[in-house]
Amino acid sequence: MKICVDxxxxxxxxxxxxxxxxxxxxxxxxxxxxxxxxxxLEDVSDLEESVTSCPTEALWIEP
Ligand code: SF4
Structure with a gap:
């Protein structure tokens, strides 16, 4: 999985x-x-939290 930023x-x-x-x-x-x-793998939940915490919805996770 990959973290992506707009x-x-x-x-x-x-x-x-x-x-x-x-x-x-x-x-x-x-x-x-x-x-x-x-x-x-051990960081997935932290990264999911960063996606939901971003106030401008600039983050998403790609499989
Ligand atoms: S707006 Fe803030 S929380 Fe969202 S990606 Fe940019 S630096 Fe991170």
Whole structure:
């Protein structure tokens, strides 16, 4: 599974980073960076939480 971001929707609030810091990082410039795309099995629930917590619905998971 893979985490995907619509950068046109992301506003760099960083909630995803606080839920899954191994996967997301908001830089000093306010831009979100995806640190890894492939989701490890043990991280699936964290990434699902990041998807539902994103206020702009910019995240989704692809199988
Ligand atoms: S929670 Fe959503 S809007 Fe905020 S940085 Fe992450 S992807 Fe972007």
């Amino acid at each position: 950068m046109n929707k992301c506003t760099g609030l960083g909630i995803c980073e606080s839920v899954a810091p191994d996967y997301f990082e908001v830089g000093d410039d306010g831009e979100l960076r995806v640190l890894r795309e492939e989701i490890a």
